[in-house]
Amino acid sequence: MNAPTGSLRAGPDANGHFGEFGGRYVAETLMPLILELEQAYIAAKADPAFQAELDDLLKHYVGRPSPLYFAERLTEELGGAKIYLKRDELNHTGAHKINNCIGQILLARRMGKTRIIAETGAGQHGVATATVAARFGLPCTIFMGARDIERQAPNVFRMKLLGAEVKAVESGSRTLKDAMNEALRDWVTNVHDTFYIIGTAAGPHPYPELVRDFQTVIGKEARAQILEREGRLPDLLVASIGGGSNAIGLFHPFLDDKDVRIVGIEASGKGLTTHEHAASLAGGRAGVLHGNKTMLLQDEDGQITEAHSISAGLDYPGIGPEHAWLHAIGRVEYQSATDTEALEGFQLLCRTEGIIPALEPAHAIAAVARIAPTMAKDQIIIANLCGRGDKDIFTVAAALGVTM
Amino acid sequence: MSGDRLSTRFAACAAQGRAALVTFVTAGDPDLATSAEILAALPGAGADVIEIGMPFTDPMADGPAIQRGNLRSLAAGTTLRKVLAMVTDFRKADDATPIVLMGYFNPLLAFGPERFAAAAKAAGIDGCIVVDLPPEEAGELAPALAAHGLHLVRLATPTTDAHRLPTVLSGASGFLYYVAVAGVTGANSAAATDVAEAVARLKASTSLPIAVGFGVRTPEQAAAIATHADAVVVGSAIVDAIGAAAEERANDIPARVAAQVAALAQAVRTARTEKAA
Numbered sequence: 001m002n003a004p005t006g007s008l009r010a011g012p013d014a015n016g017h018f019g020e021f022g023g024r025y026v027a028e029t030l031m032p033l034i035l036e037l038e039q040a041y042i043a044a045k046a047d048p049a050f051q052a053e054l055d056d057l058l059k060h061y062v063g064r065p066s067p068l069y070f071a072e073r074l075t076e077e078l079g080g081a082k083i084y085l086k087r088d089e090l091n092h093t094g095a096h097k098i099n100n101c102i103g104q105i106l107l108a109r110r111m112g113k114t115r116i117i118a119e120t121g122a123g124q125h126g127v128a129t130a131t132v133a134a135r136f137g138l139p140c141t142i143f144m145g146a147r148d149i150e151r152q153a154p155n156v157f158r159m160k161l162l163g164a165e166v167k168a169v170e171s172g173s174r175t176l177k178d179a180m181n182e183a184l185r186d187w188v189t190n191v192h193d194t195f196y197i198i199g200t201a202a203g204p205h206p207y208p209e210l211v212r213d214f215q216t217v218i219g220k221e222a223r224a225q226i227l228e229r230e231g232r233l234p235d236l237l238v239a240s241i242g243g244g245s246n247a248i249g250l251f252h253p254f255l256d257d258k259d260v261r262i263v264g265i266e267a268s269g270k271g272l273t274t275h276e277h278a279a280s281l282a283g284g285r286a287g288v289l290h291g292n293k294t295m296l297l298q299d300e301d302g303q304i305t306e307a308h309s310i311s312a313g314l315d316y317p318g319i320g321p322e323h324a325w326l327h328a329i330g331r332v333e334y335q336s337a338t339d340t341e342a343l344e345g346f347q348l349l350c351r352t353e354g355i356i357p358a359l360e361p362a363h364a365i366a367a368v369a370r371i372a373p374t375m376a377k378d379q380i381i382i383a384n385l386c387g388r389g390d391k392d393i394f395t396v397a398a399a400l401g402v403t404m
Numbered sequence: 405m406s407g408d409r410l411s412t413r414f415a416a417c418a419a420q421g422r423a424a425l426v427t428f429v430t431a432g433d434p435d436l437a438t439s440a441e442i443l444a445a446l447p448g449a450g451a452d453v454i455e456i457g458m459p460f461t462d463p464m465a466d467g468p469a470i471q472r473g474n475l476r477s478l479a480a481g482t483t484l485r486k487v488l489a490m491v492t493d494f495r496k497a498d499d500a501t502p503i504v505l506m507g508y509f510n511p512l513l514a515f516g517p518e519r520f521a522a523a524a525k526a527a528g529i530d531g532c533i534v535v536d537l538p539p540e541e542a543g544e545l546a547p548a549l550a551a552h553g554l555h556l557v558r559l560a561t562p563t564t565d566a567h568r569l570p571t572v573l574s575g576a577s578g579f580l581y582y583v584a585v586a587g588v589t590g591a592n593s594a595a596a597t598d599v600a601e602a603v604a605r606l607k608a609s610t611s612l613p614i615a616v617g618f619g620v621r622t623p624e625q626a627a628a629i630a631t632h633a634d635a636v637v638v639g640s641a642i643v644d645a646i647g648a649a650a651e652e653r654a655n656d657i658p659a660r661v662a663a664q665v666a667a668l669a670q671a672v673r674t675a676r677t678e679k680a681a
């Protein structure tokens with residue numbers, strides 16, 4: 001693919017494409033809705049009142065800005081570059097997901113929608129959606145794979161406490177991709193009153209764009225914070241990737257800074273040479289699922305294969321289309337971390353910094369542990385600590401052979 | 405073209421003063437051998453047009469019945485290549501009944517649009533319905549289908565307003581599929597009066613035959629739609645029956661489907677005369 005000229009932050013094009021990726025591959029019933037959403041989003045972006053309400057909620061309800069924290073002991077332990085953590089795990093509800101949910105529920109209200117639905121994997125997006133639905137008094141239904149319900153019990157209870165209905169999805173692999181299918185089925189059935197809050201930077205246009213925009217608060221803050229702290233831009237950004245929303249949120253404001261190396265971390269589960277991983281860039285091919293063209297884990301007949309990761313939030317056979325494009329043009333480098341490496345990263349951060357990370361950013365920590373020692377001591381890394389690990393302690397205990 | 409099977413068939417039904425019956429089954433459900441027998445039995449039972457579902461792991465626009473049909477078929481090892489081979493066999497005995505493939509884009513993309521169009525034409529397929537390929541994204545498939553003389557059937561829905569309709573109709577061919585309810589396949593049925601209104605509205609903008617589907621299960625429902633539309637599509641009810649029979653391990657599945665289709669055909673064929681009488 002030819003490298004694009006001009007800003008790398010200009011996408012998508014008018015039809016929602018990032019290079020060959022993205023687009024709007026949905027049933028005709030949904031097309032008018034998606035076009036309406038696009039218009040509503042364009043109008044909201046141009047409305048200072050919308051931005052003011054969003055900023056106010058991000059500050060007083062979510063608790064932004066999140067700190068950019070110098071991880072001194074982690075840096076010492078790894079003996080290389082200076083490591084800063086973007087502390088989005090300190091947000092209300094414990095992950096970056098709420099940044100996007102606040103933005104989307106404000107859009108839903110502008111559009112006069114009265115019912116909210118969402119899919120969730122780890123349950124973090126489900127909790128964030130249930131939270132904003134409660135905050136604005138809208139009924140909310142969350143679709144969650146039956147298998148994820150088993151491994152994320154605390155979040156299921158949280159969603160219920162917040163007044164959401166949690167629907168167990170028994171079809172297919174009973175994980176995130178099936179929850180997304182079911183949410184799309186609900187949406188197509190209830191188009192008139194329902195707003196679908198998609199939780200990652202994927203799905204039909206305009207979702208990848210608007211989720212990214214709502215998450216770029218992470219990167220905008222980090223950019224200003226590092227300039228203030230260090231007087232210069234970082235050498236490296238690292239973030240974990242499920243659908244890619246926390247990663248694109250951190251990366252996007254830096255895409256045109258050519259000297260900033262950017263690395264996204266996919267989950268390689270039990271290893272890239274096994275079929276049990278969730279690395280759709282490393283192990284997938286271009287295809288169409290859930291409304292967008294992107295890189296997908298699939299067999300040679302175009303049937304979608306099941307992903308695997310110890311982290312329910314990364315256990316998805318696709319990736320947002322903007323990442324597929326950034327991969328194709330080579331601007332962002334994509335690596336991976338296995339279940340075992342993520343568990344090591346998880347424990348490393350607990351031990352050195354007194355921070356229990358979610359298993360998703362534990363993949364980013366694993367990559368930092370690999371890369372930091374190869375860098376000079378005056379170089380700077382920013383890693384996205386996009387979620388806290390309370391939800392994962394049962395999974396980690398089981399993986400470490402501890403009975404609670 | 406060796407006669408366009410779709411337009412020939414729709415014209416023949418219209419000449420008889422009746423709607424056409426379109427039946428949907430998932431290819432390879434519950435297995436390829438049984439599926440081939442079902443297919444062979446459909447025209448004799450009264451199916452005027454056959455829609456064949458290409459199975460996909462993630463049928464996002466389908467309800468539970470067709471989801472299960474897709475999974476039964478995939479579990480039995482169905483691939484697109486085998487679906488095309490099944491149609492090739494069917495054509496040895498029947499060169500008149502139009503066959504339309506229905507499914508999702510990814511398996512076609514994986515096969516390769518050009519290679520698919522050539523193989524589908526050679527197998528004797530007449531057109532395609534690709535559920536998750538709206539007109540805006542059709543550029544990757546439509547030219548290949550057109551080059552091989554295959555129809556790309558478009559869908560109109562209850563959400564298709566006057567502003568949207570021209571986009572749906574641009575490049576539509578074969579027939580127009582009206583999805584009668586906003587929802588997934590197998591949903592509740594639409595009120596006959598709403599359908600009549602919608603068909604009249606569509607007829608004002610297109611001369612293509614209009615087939616109405618989604619939520620049509622019984623002969624009574626089929627008859628009610630057949631008084632207004634050019635064709636009636638029945639899918640989930642048949643796929644449900646195949647699923648139930650497969651569960652009982654019945655060995656007469658094709659005969660049972662034929663009986664069900666015969667009852668639907670009888671209702672569709674007499675709908676307008678009954679109404680007039």
Ligand SMILES: Cc1ncc(COP(=O)(O)O)c(C=O)c1O
Pocket residue numbers: 095096097121122123124125199200201240241242243244245246247312313314358360361386387388
């Ligand atoms: C804490 C956390 N990080 C990351 C993810 C993965 O999503 P994304 O790649 O969109 O950031 C999830 C998803 O549930 C999550 O909960």
